[in-house]
Amino acid sequence: DADVTQTPRNRITKTGKRIMLECSQTKGHDRMYWYRQDPGLGLRLIYYSFDVKDINKGEISDGYSVSRQAQAKFSLSLESAIPNQTALYFCATSGPGAVGTQYFGPGTRLTVL
Amino acid sequence: QKEVEQDPGPLSVPEGAIVSLNCTYSNSAFQYFMWYRQYSRKGPELLMYTYSSGNKEDGRFTAQVDKSSKYISLFIRDSQPSDSATYLCAMSPKAAGNKLTFGGGTRVLVKP
Numbered sequence: 001d002a003d004v005t006q007t008p009r010n011r012i013t014k015t016g017k018r019i020m021l022e023c024s025q026t027k028g029h030d031r032m033y034w035y036r037q038d039p040g041l042g043l044r045l046i047y048y049s050f051d052v053k054d055i056n057k058g059e060i061s062d063g064y065s066v067s068r069q070a071q072a073k074f075s076l077s078l079e080s081a082i083p084n085q086t087a088l089y090f091c092a093t094s095g096p097g098a099v100g101t102q103y104f105g106p107g108t109r110l111t112v113l
Numbered sequence: 114q115k116e117v118e119q120d121p122g123p124l125s126v127p128e129g130a131i132v133s134l135n136c137t138y139s140n141s142a143f144q145y146f147m148w149y150r151q152y153s154r155k156g157p158e159l160l161m162y163t164y165s166s167g168n169k170e171d172g173r174f175t176a177q178v179d180k181s182s183k184y185i186s187l188f189i190r191d192s193q194p195s196d197s198a199t200y201l202c203a204m205s206p207k208a209a210g211n212k213l214t215f216g217g218g219t220r221v222l223v224k225p
Contacts, residue, residue, distance in 0.1 A: 004156070040121050042201055042215035043157070058212070090156050102213065104156030 003027045004105035006091050012111045013081050021076045021108050023091030031095070032074040033102065034058075034066060037088040046089075049074060081112045116140050119202055119216030128225050132189035136202035136216045139183065143204040143214075146178050148187045151199045151218065160200070161187070192223045 004025045013019050023032065030051045035043040035058075045058030047066040055066060063085060067075045078085055088109055092102040119136045126132055134148075145164055149157035163169045166180045177186040185204075189196055202216040 040217045042117075042119070042217040043203075043213075044215070045212055048212065092156075101159050101162070104158065106156050107154075 004091060004093055004103055006089075006105040006108050008108060009106065010109045012113065014113050015082055017081050019078050019081055019110070021089055021091075021110070023074045023076070023105055025072050025091075025093045025103075025105075027093055027095070027103060028071075029093035029095045029103075030071060031093060032068070033092040033094075034064075034074065034076045035090045035092065036060065036085075037090060037107075043090065046076065078110075078112075081110075083112045086110060086112045114139065115217075116214050117202060117204060117216040120219055121217055123220040123222055125222045125224060126192055128192060128194060128223055130192050130223075132187075132192045132196065132221055132223070134187040134189075134200050134202075134219050134221070136185050137183055138185075138204055138214075140204070140206070140214070141180075141183070142206040144207060145205040146176070146185050147203040147205075147213070148174075148176060149201040149203060149215075151201060153198075157201055189221075194223050194225050197221060197223050 007022045033048045034046040037043050049068045065077045088107050090107050091105040094102045117138045147162040148160040150160045151157040161176045163176050163178050166178045169176045173190045175188045199218040199220045201218040203213040
C-alpha cells in the first residue's frame, strides 16, 4: 500500500461548491503539507502543519482551509470553489530528521466549472 | 520575478545523450538544494539533494550547486527513455523538512 494516499483522485465540481480533499499517511511523520501545481508554476505551498496542534499558512492560502484531524490525516477544504482553483493538488509529509525529503501523494486533479 | 526560475522545456534528447538541467534563484538564504522527478500522473519523488555549494554524484546523476552564481544543475548521463519525466528543482533555507520553494519544472523527453 502507498505511504501517502489522497482521496479523491479526480473531482469535478461547480463554482460555489464546498469540497474537501483528504490525505492520509502511514509514514509516522509529524509534518504534512498541501501544495497545488499549475503548468509552468511548479508546486506552491498552500498550508503546512508540523504537528497536530500546529497549522501554518503557505504562500497561497486564500480561499483554502485545512484541518489536521490526527497525526496521519490532513484535509484541505475549498469553502467556495472558483474556476481558478482548477489544478493538481498534492499532499506531502516529512520527518524531522530528513533534509528536504518530502514524500508526496499521487495527487488530486480538481476541475471547477 | 519568481524566487526560483527553471526553463519549462520540453527538452528532447536521443537515448544515451547527457541531459543538462538547471535552475537559477534569487534568495541567498537557500542552503539546501533538491531535485525531484515527477512522472506523468504521479507525485514528485526526491532524486538528489545537496547542501551549500559543490557537487554530488549518484549513479548516472550529478548535482552541482554554485551559490556564488545562485545557479544549480542536474546532469543525467547515458539517458534512458525511462528518464522521461518532469524534473523540479526545490530549495530550502534550512533542513528538517522546512518549507520548500520549487521551480516550475523542466519536461524531459528521451527518445529511443
